[in-house]
Amino acid sequence: MPDDPIVPIDDPRLREPSAAILDIDDDIRALADYMFQVMDRENGAGLAAIQIGVPKRMIVVDVPDRSGRRHRMALINPEILTASATTETNLEGCLSMPGYDLPVERPASVTVRFRDLGGATQELTADGMLAVCLQHEIDHVNGKVFSDRVSRLRREKAKAWFAKVRRAA
Numbered sequence: 001m002p003d004d005p006i007v008p009i010d011d012p013r014l015r016e017p018s019a020a021i022l023d024i025d026d027d028i029r030a031l032a033d034y035m036f037q038v039m040d041r042e043n044g045a046g047l048a049a050i051q052i053g054v055p056k057r058m059i060v061v062d063v064p065d066r067s068g069r070r071h072r073m074a075l076i077n078p079e080i081l082t083a084s085a086t087t088e089t090n091l092e093g094c095l096s097m098p099g100y101d102l103p104v105e106r107p108a109s110v111t112v113r114f115r116d117l118g119g120a121t122q123e124l125t126a127d128g129m130l131a132v133c134l135q136h137e138i139d140h141v142n143g144k145v146f147s148d149r150v151s152r153l154r155r156e157k158a159k160a161w162f163a164k165v166r167r168a169a
């Protein structure tokens with residue numbers, strides 16, 4: 001249960017888009033609870049279901065927006081509706097490659113549509129670290145990882161570092 005390992009960044013499961021969630025039932029709510037537990041255990045700001053090996057379109061986040069307001073929530077079938085033309089580069093980490101941050105350029109704010117755990121459709125406009133985190137986790141849902149969004153040189157360096165860490169483990 002909550003001590004299951006996180007799927008590592010070089011695992012092919014992280015390259016596949018996850019499946020839409022049709023029924024928001026007790027199983028999905030239990031999965032959300034479990035994802036919060038894993039995220040908290042790992043001191044993460046966000047987690048996608050595929051990172052614990054469940055290929056369903058759900059993410060959890062626990063992160064502040066630009067004003068400092070904390071957002072702790074589960075988002076089901078999240079999608080980005082609009083993204084600002086203005087971009088920002090922030091250092092991002094990933095629980096699938098702990099200990100190695102990468103500078104990633106992304107839109108500074110996004111509007112996201114999702115369903116909540118009660119089944120209601122919601123829209124959220126996010127900025128600051130909340131915007132970063134939502135985009136990072138929605139990438140996971142779509143089979144992308146943050147190292148796809150940096151230069152080839154940075155990606156190769158990260159890959160070499162991770163291979164070394166994995167060999168040492």
Ligand SMILES: [Zn+2]
Pocket residue numbers: 093094095096136140146
């Ligand atoms: Zn990640």
